[in-house]
Amino acid sequence: MANKRVAVIGASGYGGLQTLRLLHQHPALDISFLGGERSSGKRWSELVPFLPLAGDPVVQTPDPDAIAAAADYAVLSLPNGLAAQLVPPLLQRGVRVVDLSADYRFSSLGRWQEVYASEALEVPRSDDDLCAEAVYGLPEWEADAIRTARLIAAPGCFPTASLLGLLPFLNQGLIDTTGIVIDAKTGTSGGGRAAKEHLLLAECSEAVAPYGVVGHRHTSEIEQLASRVAGHEIQLQFTPHLMPMVRGLLATVYCRLRDPGLTAEDCVTLLASAYRQAPCVEVLPVGTYPSTKWVRQTNRALLSVQVDRRTGQLIVMAAIDNLVKGQAGQGVQCLNLMAGLEPTAGLPLLPFYP
Amino acid sequence: MANKRVAVIGASGYGGLQTLRLLHQHPALDISFLGGERSSGKRWSELVPFLPLAGDPVVQTPDPDAIAAAADYAVLSLPNGLAAQLVPPLLQRGVRVVDLSADYRFSSLGRWQEVYASEALEVPRSDDDLCAEAVYGLPEWEADAIRTARLIAAPGCFPTASLLGLLPFLNQGLIDTTGIVIDAKTGTSGGGRAAKEHLLLAECSEAVAPYGVVGHRHTSEIEQLASRVAGHEIQLQFTPHLMPMVRGLLATVYCRLRDPGLTAEDCVTLLASAYRQAPCVEVLPVGTYPSTKWVRQTNRALLSVQVDRRTGQLIVMAAIDNLVKGQAGQGVQCLNLMAGLEPTAGLPLLPFYP
Amino acid sequence: MANKRVAVIGASGYGGLQTLRLLHQHPALDISFLGGERSSGKRWSELVPFLPLAGDPVVQTPDPDAIAAAADYAVLSLPNGLAAQLVPPLLQRGVRVVDLSADYRFSSLGRWQEVYASEALEVPRSDDDLCAEAVYGLPEWEADAIRTARLIAAPGCFPTASLLGLLPFLNQGLIDTTGIVIDAKTGTSGGGRAAKEHLLLAECSEAVAPYGVVGHRHTSEIEQLASRVAGHEIQLQFTPHLMPMVRGLLATVYCRLRDPGLTAEDCVTLLASAYRQAPCVEVLPVGTYPSTKWVRQTNRALLSVQVDRRTGQLIVMAAIDNLVKGQAGQGVQCLNLMAGLEPTAGLPLLPFYP
Amino acid sequence: MANKRVAVIGASGYGGLQTLRLLHQHPALDISFLGGERSSGKRWSELVPFLPLAGDPVVQTPDPDAIAAAADYAVLSLPNGLAAQLVPPLLQRGVRVVDLSADYRFSSLGRWQEVYASEALEVPRSDDDLCAEAVYGLPEWEADAIRTARLIAAPGCFPTASLLGLLPFLNQGLIDTTGIVIDAKTGTSGGGRAAKEHLLLAECSEAVAPYGVVGHRHTSEIEQLASRVAGHEIQLQFTPHLMPMVRGLLATVYCRLRDPGLTAEDCVTLLASAYRQAPCVEVLPVGTYPSTKWVRQTNRALLSVQVDRRTGQLIVMAAIDNLVKGQAGQGVQCLNLMAGLEPTAGLPLLPFYP
Known part of the structure; x- marks a missing residue:
């Protein structure tokens, strides 16, 4: 061919x-x-x-x-x-x-x-x-529609990580849909290549700061698909932070389990099951937490969960490379589906470490 | 003298x-x-x-x-x-x-x-x-006890930032004491000077990762004083993250306002009032968010708040230098009080920027 | 007063x-x-x-x-x-x-x-x-003229480090004045605060590169004072490199000793003697090499020398903070002299480490 | 097969x-x-x-x-x-x-x-x-011997960059073989993964420093092949510097042209000719200087030259990834030759930028 x-x-x-x-x-x-x-x-x-x-x-x-x-x-x-x-x-x-x-x-x-x-x-x-x-280009949740679509809207980097972590729990109705908090951390390349003072190395090296607190545009994008998968309107808290690094994005998601008996191991099983067919998503064992460095320059998303029995909270962590799985790699993954290829064709999944 | x-x-x-x-x-x-x-x-x-x-x-x-x-x-x-x-x-x-x-x-x-x-x-x-x-050495909340103490336990870096942001709201009973989430970010110097593989530049540069998820020791330290100030036992969620930088600590605190009519401006007023006598704490105007770089190598804590009217959540952000206000500078601030000196004697409050 | x-x-x-x-x-x-x-x-x-x-x-x-x-x-x-x-x-x-x-x-x-x-x-x-x-504002070599000057031209950052290392040897006629090589490394803050694409963190993090190879303007500035102190025209090689850090400047100077019997210890003695009255210059013992981090946010210059008996070369290393001793601190040092104050009045000499 | x-x-x-x-x-x-x-x-x-x-x-x-x-x-x-x-x-x-x-x-x-x-x-x-x-595993200069060797000694990272830049000029007898200076800059991953205090992020971030000044082991390794290619014993100056970054190595080589009429363009032509058969080496046009970031995580070496007509000096710049072309990638390149494969089989040549 x-x-x-x-x-x-x-x-x-x-x-x-x-x-x-x-x-x-x-x-x-x-x-x-x-x-x-x-x-x-x-x-x-x-x-x-x-x-x-x-x-x-x-x-x-x-x-x-x-x-x-x-x-x-x-x-x-x-x-x-x-x-x-x-x-x-x-x-x-x-x-x-x-x-x-x-x-x-x-x-x-x-x-x-x-x-x-x-x-x-x-x-x-x-x-x-x-x-x-337009089809929302998150292949792990929209593969069928992507295959035949004329127009793909590739997701933002923050929504990609946040949704990959949240959707399986929303889909199964396992968490309270109020009070969800997403605290996200991103490298500066997400701000693009155009020269901006606040993205100078001298400004953002040795610096961590929140931005777009309440009302960042990606909030609406996350809520749109989260609501659809949950079956009702969801409003959540999303706060991005700028990290002193080039690439990489970590979303730490806090929510409340409906069933206080669920363990972290149960949640790993659920995630692994949800992403069984998803070659770009990997679920880490309980107690292993993802570093953005582990996915750098790959199209992989690493997920991890932890449960606090005292407070009833579920913490979901999702790490991606903001420019690959969070942008261009995801675009190529969509192209692969549209062209009838393997979803991972041409996509790097292993990092050069360190 | x-x-x-x-x-x-x-x-x-x-x-x-x-x-x-x-x-x-x-x-x-x-x-x-x-x-x-x-x-x-x-x-x-x-x-x-x-x-x-x-x-x-x-x-x-x-x-x-x-x-x-x-x-x-x-x-x-x-x-x-x-x-x-x-x-x-x-x-x-x-x-x-x-x-x-x-x-x-x-x-x-x-x-x-x-x-x-x-x-x-x-x-x-x-x-x-x-x-x-022993007196807990957080001068903004324990000044009188510190002045006459024989023994000061200087607070941990995470508790310092978290408590400075939370206590005024707990003290006034303005927030729900369940469901509090503290998502904290720190530089690697908090791990000390002893050689450890995970703190090598090659390992933690271009990397963001959570650690100690659920059960980090600073959780208990935060809860102890938070509970005393609130007047009842509090259990909260605390998750530290390692940042690719030497120093600086940011705590992003999520909680729910009891009175949905409170605005971010109201909260700034409250914080400013709580810290009127505290020369090392500064409250930023609404819409200005603290960077750890703004407090680097100073004994200052910068606080900022935002309110999401949609979700009813209050977000409190607190930035400190983990080795100064989070450790040694706080120790000197305590010494100053013990010795009857000005609290800021010998302490830098302005950063060399950038 | x-x-x-x-x-x-x-x-x-x-x-x-x-x-x-x-x-x-x-x-x-x-x-x-x-x-x-x-x-x-x-x-x-x-x-x-x-x-x-x-x-x-x-x-x-x-x-x-x-x-x-x-x-x-x-x-x-x-x-x-x-x-x-x-x-x-x-x-x-x-x-x-x-x-x-x-x-x-x-x-x-x-x-x-x-x-x-x-x-x-x-x-x-x-x-x-x-x-x-105008008086060239390098206080270690022009103190008397600075005290009475109406107009001070504060030196560039590269010339400051390079000249502090070179001048004592030129002054004493100890080195060949042809074939001098200065390989300099600087943080990105030297490029100023205006937004420029090549100074973005995403561009210059994890990157080292030369720039202005042959003909960088600071070459002429170095040659002007070097020639005056040597007593004849000198042309030298100066190559700056951009480092992935905010501040700090290291000049590594290569030249040939006229007397092959001179040891590194002799050279340390010479430097120490030349800067006996210079409170901002410190000469390190043989075998200890300066890190820019040791002078960060101070007005100090650290000098070190090594001699290669095989090749007859003298290597002089000079580290400064490009924005303090390389710019604003040097300016204040000049102001101190002009105002009849101690040269180090108000100037930090010890770093916050790390 | x-x-x-x-x-x-x-x-x-x-x-x-x-x-x-x-x-x-x-x-x-x-x-x-x-x-x-x-x-x-x-x-x-x-x-x-x-x-x-x-x-x-x-x-x-x-x-x-x-x-x-x-x-x-x-x-x-x-x-x-x-x-x-x-x-x-x-x-x-x-x-x-x-x-x-x-x-x-x-x-x-x-x-x-x-x-x-x-x-x-x-x-x-x-x-x-x-x-x-044992055959010295620098494929650009030893390809025939590598193909049939039983034992390859893969070169060090500093010698790889330094020799790729120097050898064509030595081979043609175009430069003085006394007074050669190699000022090299490397990321911290060259120090390996074992925990060492001086390689902690807190220690080497925001820091540039020389080390092993005079007598670093790679000096002898460089001199061995340089001498063989030049046809007589060479002693040169090699000074490594530690950079605040993970990977990447830049060698800036200073030497004196024998023929003062040679231009930078002439030198580019010579280099391009020397490496015509070398798919991992690329010679940049005059005035474009290599960044280590341009070769990160690739097996490519980027070379650039400049000539100072005033001083008669040739400056050769060579950038590689210290862990790929400077180590493991070079090893695979040798394996490819030994196994009768294309030299670049399986080797990345394009970086993910930034």
Whole structure:
């Protein structure tokens, strides 16, 4: 079977760089188009001397016709609001799309507009139908829909880790759905490659700080799928913290078990069962807690649980690489499903340690 | 008034180094004795070439008579279990003691033994009376008792940050005392200077991980004072996480407001009022969240609050330097009170940034 | 004697923040004016919530008359080219100036223009006389001139470390003046606080790289004073490298001893003698090599030497904090001399370790 | 063709972990034996939960008969001195060996003993013949000998980077062979996984320091091959520095061009020509300087040159990952040659950036 052709749009940001790195060694997917507005016309090696691509392609303006002529699939790694301009014409031309931005993560345009109200859009959106059609690209929970989807909204990094830990318990009705607390920790690469003072090494090295306390956008994204899986509306507490490291994301989830007799071992069994078919998720034995370093530069999610018999609380810990399982790797995992490949094709699962 | 003389025992660990650094520039306290078992007989400059002390003293065996002859006060920076051997003879000889270890942090020996059961003691303890007598060295809540105490048990780093954030709300009965979650993040210097594989830079750089999930010893220490201030027994969830940085500690505390009408501004007012007389605590305005970098190498604690109207939760954030306000600086703050000095004498409050 | 009044212009960059931190605790100098163009009119606490200054002053437009009315001295922490606009009117009004920029580091305007040709000046300079008058603010070599100077050009961070290591050997004619190699390593804070992609934590963490190889501007600055002290023109090799850390600078200097019989111990003796009167310079014993961490947030320079009998080479190592002894601390050291104070007044010499 | 079987001895140190990670995904080499003294009898997943190997093998005592029964090749990742006990019996049994230690890097036992005099050997060595037979495993310079060798001594990390940069110029007689200076910078993982105080994150974060100044063992290793390629004895200056990062190594080499007319472009052409057949070496264009981050977790070496017309000096910069091209990856590259495979089989050449 001939390899499928993939366009990568927005190639020199961190999401794009990861996508290219993964596709470059992929056994069944080829990079067939490199798109970027600002760097259009430049040779790749001039832009990124340290990531040589076969043939040293020239970056092209992301014109829908050109993309459709060159590619079966497109991965969009663009700022929020820009993907929504490119997605409709690409779908019209038969290109199936994995969008790494937040543009199609909500099932209605209205909800998106509420959450992303502050984004200044140059072109107003009216694609409520595509918001409804887009499949949320969390393969462990949406595999069937992903396989046939035209449009994938790849989840945010925080939602990926949080939901992988929470959903099995919500699905089985094992926890109180009020009072859930997600305390999340992320490396600075989640803030992107554009220069920002607060992401300078001098500013964020030797520093840990919360941000977006109450109301961070990923709260709504987590609540949307959590509510659907639980079968009723859930409101939860989500607090991200910036860590002095490049990549890696840990979500520590606190909730209350409905059945106080459940043990940590029971919960491990439940998680292992929920993810039996999920080759990118691994459940650690009780007492072993995940380090973000154990999943660095892999598409793996590590889950661990602990139960406090005194307080009745369940603590779920989930570690991922924010740029791989939390972004580009998840996108490739979706592409694999869409193209009828093994879900882990081309995806690294073992870290280089340390 | 002549300067008071202070013995520092256990000088070359991180707690000792901070204590010496602070006392060396202290306007009213002098280092009069340097004690250490392993390095006894050595010149200080051989041990620590980068922290020259006036007169380049020789480290001495921590003999109680020698200490009592040389010093009015002693700061003990020793592993858990060792301080308890030195404290009784020092008190007998009239030396007032600030103990940076956990040996006297619980009000009964029985409680200490439950929590620190795993410590292999060479000499069995029978000093239940001293456990009862020792004053918990959190100056913002125990200033009067500290001033006249013979024996101070300086709090752990996690309890310091957690309690400074929680106590005003417990004291006023404003929060539910069930379901309290403390998610804490610390730099690796809290693990001490002894070589341990998991604290190697190669292991903990670019890594975030939880540890001691459920049952960490600081849980009991936090609960002891929290319960006393609240007026009833409290059990809470405390989870520490190791951060890829040297120093700094952030506690993010989640709890539920009893009165859903309270705003973040109300809570700031309450905190500011509670700490009006506390020169080492600063309350940030609503929407400004503390970075550990803002307090690095200072004796300051920064507090911030946020309220989620949707969920009714109060989030309290507290940042300290784990080795200064979380350890040695707090010890010096106690010494200041014991010696009748200004609480902030000799203590840095402003960071070198970045 | 009343405290002297100091204006700090350019207060919220890293140089300004260090200067304020040092002056805030200075026993004989007061901050009397806070100047900044962009932040003019704002309260200090709004700009920098973590460094509370007494009275929470308002930042003011750096008008020469206003500065002269408020201050005896001014420390300018401005981008290259801007100081040269402010210095002439300040000197005219009797304000003595310490300039932390490069504007007056060369003894002629022509030389400055050659080296800093790429700076786009809004206002052309014609102050060749001030270039000639300005004293190079390296107190260990220019103390007498500094005491009476109207205008100090504080040295760059790389020149400070390199020259402190090299000058005693050049002064005594002990080394070949051809073939000198300076391999220097610096933290990222030397690049300033303005947002730049290559200084993001995600970019420069876990990365070491050379930059400015051949022709870095500090080469000329080092050569100027090295040549003067040696008594003839010297051309040397200077290569800076960016380190994954915030602060600290190490210069490793390679040169050839003229007398192959000189030992490392001889060289230590020579250095110790050269810096006998220099309280901020410390010479380490043979075999002890300086870590930048040993001088972090201090105004100390640590020097060490080693000699290779096989190759005849002398290796001189010099460690400083790039923002203190390499910038703001050196500026305060100059102010101390200008004001007739002890050179180390208000300057930290001991690090908080680790 | 059936895959070749490889034994990895010393699997849980950093060298072993990298080797396993690389072999696990290798298309033509299989891990057939996992050897370790201390962890003998344990399941791999208990030792290293984050690097799951197919079949979760049990670690075995490294008995020569057992190894020979299971494997065609053995990679030894053992402390210096221990490999020399295992190599003779393995060779006798027909197992071809890649030794990552220093035991066979010198062409005579006498030379090894001079350089490694301080190693306390439990078993005295008498294998001078094997020292003479062993091939130095730098594939870019010894490919033919490696293909047929029974015993490979994989080079040290510093020699790999230094020699790749220097040898083409020595080979062509283009530089003075006196006065060569190599200033090298390495991450802390080069110090291994055993707990050592000076490698704690708290000690080496925010710190840069030289070590082993004059007489570091890698000096002799570099000089041995440099001398052979130059055709006469060379003595050079080598100074390593410890960087606050996990992995990565940069060598900055200073030497003097014999022909002052040579330009940086000429030198790039020469290097590119020398490494035309070397798929793991890439020469950067003039003005682009290598970051260790660009080669992280790859088997690539990046070279760059600059020439200072004023001083006549050539500066060669070489960046590698100290644990991949500087250790385990180089070992696999040798295995590939020995097994008649493509030199880059199974070796990552592109980094995950950032």
